[in-house]
Amino acid sequence: MPSTRERARRYLALARAVRRARRAPWDPFKLTWILTEACSQRCRSCHLWATTPHPGPDLDTVRAVVRANPQLTWVNLSGGDFVERADAPRLVEAVVDGLPDLALLDFPTAGQDTDAVLAALEPALASEVPRVYVTVSLDGPDEVHDRVRGSAGSASRARATLDALRGIRRPGFTAVAGLTLSAHNLRDDGPPEAVLPPDVPADALHLNLAHRSTHYYRNRDESVPDAERALAVIDAVTARRDRRWSPLELVERRYWALARRYLTNGDVGGRCGALRGSVFLAADLTVYPCSIFDRPLGNLGDVDLALRRLPELAAADGALADVEARACPGCWSPCEAFPTLLVGLGRPL
Ligand code: SF4
Numbered sequence: 001m002p003s004t005r006e007r008a009r010r011y012l013a014l015a016r017a018v019r020r021a022r023r024a025p026w027d028p029f030k031l032t033w034i035l036t037e038a039c040s041q042r043c044r045s046c047h048l049w050a051t052t053p054h055p056g057p058d059l060d061t062v063r064a065v066v067r068a069n070p071q072l073t074w075v076n077l078s079g080g081d082f083v084e085r086a087d088a089p090r091l092v093e094a095v096v097d098g099l100p101d102l103a104l105l106d107f108p109t110a111g112q113d114t115d116a117v118l119a120a121l122e123p124a125l126a127s128e129v130p131r132v133y134v135t136v137s138l139d140g141p142d143e144v145h146d147r148v149r150g151s152a153g154s155a156s157r158a159r160a161t162l163d164a165l166r167g168i169r170r171p172g173f174t175a176v177a178g179l180t181l182s183a184h185n186l187r188d189d190g191p192p193e194a195v196l197p198p199d200v201p202a203d204a205l206h207l208n209l210a211h212r213s214t215h216y217y218r219n220r221d222e223s224v225p226d227a228e229r230a231l232a233v234i235d236a237v238t239a240r241r242d243r244r245w246s247p248l249e250l251v252e253r254r255y256w257a258l259a260r261r262y263l264t265n266g267d268v269g270g271r272c273g274a275l276r277g278s279v280f281l282a283a284d285l286t287v288y289p290c291s292i293f294d295r296p297l298g299n300l301g302d303v304d305l306a307l308r309r310l311p312e313l314a315a316a317d318g319a320l321a322d323v324e325a326r327a328c329p330g331c332w333s334p335c336e337a338f339p340t341l342l343v344g345l346g347r348p349l
């Protein structure tokens with residue numbers, strides 16, 4: 001658990017990293033890292049499971065990537081569901097022990113094995129990382145969730161995991177339910193608010209919008225939610241939330257204000273923070289600007305695993321130019337939107 005001094009030092013390191021990203025690309029402060037594509041769920045909004053899921057990097061490779069990038073201050077470990085890997089605790093340990101400035105570690109999980117989630121989380125809770133954030137996917141009331149996830153009993157297992165996580169008391173640790181709004185749970189029958197999982201307070205609910213991604217989710221447009229119905233759910237959750245005034249709350253409010261613009265216009269406009277504030281590393285170490293844009297830069301192994309050397313990859317300059325010109329599908333996915341907001345905070349988007 002971090003001391004006050006260590007917490008302050010790491011937040012300062014994050015602030016400095018954000019400032020560097022605001023000035024120039026190629027020094028992202030946030031890494032989204034797919035540690036496996038394998039997963040026990042069969043979601044309708046994601047077709048990773050229907051392809052040949054990549055198992056992800058082995059532990060030695062994870063350690064080597066961490067060693068090559070000690071400047072990272074924010075890491076999102078994702079999948080698939082990487083906590084279902086037998087070595088998940090050691091993967092987390094490698095990340096939290098190997099990154100001296102890490103201020104924020106977050107990961108999503110389908111929450112199907114409570115013990116596995118708790119075991120994977122343990123090194124993070126015991127570490128000096130000041131902010132640890134876990135999202136347990138919950139796509140609606142039990143019958144809706146189980147249908148969308150293609151797995152009977154999935155919702156009750158996820159709720160059990162969420163309950164166990166929310167019982168943990170550790171400064172800087174938060175566990176929330178992650179509700180992805182998609183065409184599969186926001187159907188035409190019934191009021192849109194019927195998608196909200198009962199017994200989950202609005203403050204413990206993190207909304208997300210289903211997106212299409214050819215290189216990652218490998219899904220199709222049919223998953224994208226109806227804008228009007230998604231906006232109605234956002235309004236319902238916003239109205240139920242306690243009003244708090246913290247820096248994170250302000251960024252989240254800005255995120256949802258722009259999510260409205262995205263749902264209404266299909267675009268938020270302005271500059272995107274991909275390759276400046278954030279970068280996406282696939283399970284086979286292919287580097288992409290983000291989870292959505294199918295514009296590979298090359299393999300991280302070709303630059304000795306160092307993110308700061310990405311400009312040496314032949315496709316790097318072209319990818320950055322396309323990102324900055326918004327010659328991409330466009331999105332408002334939280335993985336990239338929050339870094340974008342930090343990079344653009346204080347300037348008009
Ligand atoms: S959305 Fe997540 S839980 Fe569902 S199949 Fe894809 S990786 Fe697995």
Ligand code: SF4
Nearest residue numbers: 272290292328331336
């Ligand atoms: S706006 Fe484009 S480049 Fe930026 S995160 Fe979305 S899809 Fe990726």
